[in-house]
Amino acid sequence: MTRVIICGCNGQMGQVITNIANDSDDIEVVAGIDINKNINNKYPVFEHFDLCDVKADVIIDFSHPINLLPMLKYAKANNVGIVLCTTGFSEEELSIINDSSKEIAILRSANMSLGINLIYKLIQEATKALIDADFDIEIIEKHHNKKVDAPSGTALALADAINEVLEPRYEYQYDRSTKRVPREKREIGISAVRGGTIVGEHEILFAGTDEVIEIKHTAYSKAIFAQGAIQAAKYLKGKPLGMYKMGDVINSKN
16 A cells, blocks of 8 residues: 655645545555645645644655645655656756755656656657658647646657757757748757647657658546556655656556
C-alpha cells in the first residue's frame, strides 16, 4: 500500500486523484493540503504543511509554486518522496528542486500522461531520422480557454526533448507575426490555441518536401493525468534520493 498526501487536494486534479484512489486497493490518500477546506474528504485536510502531522510515503503535488518551500521542508524532515506535477516554477525554484533531489526522491514532469511521455521517445527517434533530410519541426498545442500560460509546459517539454538530440540546438519561435522573413532552418515553431473546454492536445509536425509526418496526443479527460500521477507515486515509494521522470515509470513496466 502506498500512502499519499495530495497537495492541492481540493482542486480539480486533486479531487480526480482522490476519486481514483478511493477505488484502488494499493494506494491510500492519508492527508491533503489545501487552503480550501469546504470539501468533505475521507482524510484530514490541512491548510499548510506546517500543520500536517500525518506520515506518508509520497506527496503528489498538483497545486501552485507557492507551496514548494514548505512542501520540501516537510518532505526532507519526514523522508517523503514528491511527485511534482505543478508547473510554472521560476529558474530559481527549479534550481532549488534540483538541489533538493540530493536529499529526497523527486519525480518531476510537465505532463503526467503516460502517452505524452511515450511520445517524447517517439519524437526523438523521428528527429534523428528526419533532420538531415531537412524536415521542419512545428509544435501546435490546444487547451481550454481558462488556461493562463502559453505555450503549455508540455509543448516546451516536447521541444526540449527534440532539442536533446540536436546539435547544435534549435531556437524556439513563438510568434511569426513580428517577422516577414522565410522560416529559419534551425528553429522549432511553437503555437498555442485557447478555446472552449479542450482538455489538452499536442501535435508535432515534421514537414519535409512533399510529405508531412504528424505525431499527435489528445487528452479527453483529466483522469489520464491523475492515473499517471498515481502510477508515479507507486513507482517512487521507497526509491533512493535523486531526480526521476515519467520515462522511468514507463521503463519500469517493460
